[in-house]
Amino acid sequence: MTGNQQTARIDVSSIARIDHDEAMRITAVENRKFGDVMTALSPDQWSTQTECTLWDVRAMAAHLVGSAASQASPREFLRQKRGGKPICTELGSPFWWDGMNELQVREREASTTAQLIDEWSTASAAALKSRTKMPRLIAGLKLLNLPEPVGRQPLSYLFDIGFTRDVWAHRIDIAHATATEPDHDADHDGRILADIVAEWASTHGEPFRLILDGPAGGSFVQGTGGDEIHLSVVDFVRTLAERTTADGVLRHTLPL
Template identity: 60%
Template sequence: MVNSAVDVTTIERIGHDEAMAITTVEGRRFLEQLRSLDAHDWTRPTACDRWDVRAVAAHVVGSAAGQISPREFLRQVRAGRPVVREIGARYWWDGMNEVQVRERADLTGDELIAEWVGNADRARAARTRLPRPIARLPLLNLPAPVGRQPLAYLFDIGFTRDVWAHRMDIATATGRPMDLDAGHDGRIVADIVAEWAATHREPFVLELTGPAGGTYTASSGGDVVRIDTLDFISILAGRAAGTGVLRNPLPL
């Protein structure tokens, strides 16, 4: 296992141009997933507190709307501020996300799909146009262990990770296999592993199983972990508990 492992320090992080290409693919896969759902799937509970599948989709669709327009993004932030305390959350984006869901509470699955079709490419285009000097501004103060980050952290790959993680949530909730491959999903996972390893700096050997998996090492010694790729991501994102080196989170 170790001989074929990838040293996490050699993983090239996803930059802007690659992130936009990944976003195009992820947007298409999310659309395909939504179109595959039946009437019962939309009401199934997910690992996200308070949200069923329809609410998860509403959040992703609403997030894309905010990415299209700075004015809409700021409107969602302001509308979400009083909601943070109401729902017992800690962060401004929790309120913002809840607003996205509530504002689409009356939409059907087909209407959410139609809004995604209208929003996804426009959101990616807006993120592509974000001037690099602005993207480099360290305006994001995120929870530990991520901490202070430039806007690019969110607008390059962060929003796309969110869609990918929620595609995982929907697949888990509905019992439908998640469309995974090494080239697209494996690249997202490798980037997550590289960032996660850099935040805690503990040695490990990590074998992630499944189509998007791989084997990764950090230094020598430490925990040797073999785990399904999606279970690993669920633990990092706080959807499940982890022990040993997996006790270290990485909010997605």
Template identity: 55%
Template sequence: MEIESVTRVDAVERIGHAEAMAVAAVENRRFAEQLAGFAAEDWAKPTDCALWDVKGVAAHVVGSAAGQASPREFVRQVVAGRPLRAEIGGAFWWDGMNELQVRERSALSPDALRAEWDVVSPKAIRSRTTLPRLVAGLPLLGLPAPVGRQPVGYLFDVGFTRDVWMHRIDLARATGRPAIHDAAHDGRIVADIVAEWALRHGEPCTLELSGPAGGTFTSGAGASGSGGEHVAMDAIEFCRVLAERAEGPGVLRHKLPL
């Protein structure tokens, strides 16, 4: 089958530091707009994140930004979250940290959460932007397979932004209020995710991802899109499968922490 406008994953230019900060700024603004659009009844609705309702997811994202904004606060959250990881049966070091962020904001009103986001999110961008490149290059992160050992910059450049983006999708699904997706912003995030995912698992495949954030990508296949498994689905749903919000067969069994 011949497919037009096919992009080979090894030709996707990965998101570097400068672009990453511009993407993060757009994503943070969209998250603020999303929170501003919620009605009072939305905040208690369940989400795909089993431990958290809408307010809990928002509290995690806000608390994460507070940690990004201040190295001292980041370390405090890591240390204080360690006992919570065991309490909730978390598998990774950040599970307790995330739970701490939610619990410490459990008494805040939606307006207070919005106000904190408005204060800490610009500080988080500034802190991430000015992170010394020597620090960013330190291979200190132990992440789940298939990612494995990564430099600090992996988290501060793209990891935190993917987290906000994925949770924006979670909140849209939970509330029934559609998220804004476009090719320039969301499509760039999806392309970067696709490239990393495909190059890590290494199986030949062709992806036809529909929707504003979509595109057609091949990995280990001919330029025409032939060879390997063929997957056709919505781009956002594809990312939900990778992030273990949904299941997928075949090559989709390969996950990527988002």
């Protein structure tokens, strides 16, 4: 029996969701962890293909660097959004963020590894400062129309924890692509995971028992009966983020 199987089951309805103040503390840690990943990558690993079919590891890092720059400045966010519009048409995507993400990558194609690492350090710190100070009235505006099952959400959905989840999920993508273990711990990564499980469970409402292996994992339950699932944290996140597919309750995805 693994350590996760020995831990008490957590009823997902009891999981307190991450609020703004906690999200900013989590973001500071996640920024550091992603910076450590970038610094540790070998030259060969930078060019490794990821499960995001358009991106290798370098492109994925460039996206996150560019995303941080957009979070630090409303003007830069709008510039990237406008600049990504024709790329959406090129990609055949109905989602404005797909063009914006690709713009972030293309604008950094000539950046060296050292330049990407330096820009991450600067941009992520500026993004955290900007997100921390975002007025709550603005954060509460329901301006986001995201794919189902998320739907319409306030800006805080992205600017509190959503952008940090993106970094976290891509850190898992990079670990999977490079066949390395992600730097996961119960306090930080486990908290992000529990929040994701709570939201995911609320979107579909089906009963399940979920055992996730790894330092960030745990045992989660919703209702009685339903599917019993046992897999790694990495594979759970890959499934929710549609890097792979599954049946049963795991057919329900969540944008990460």
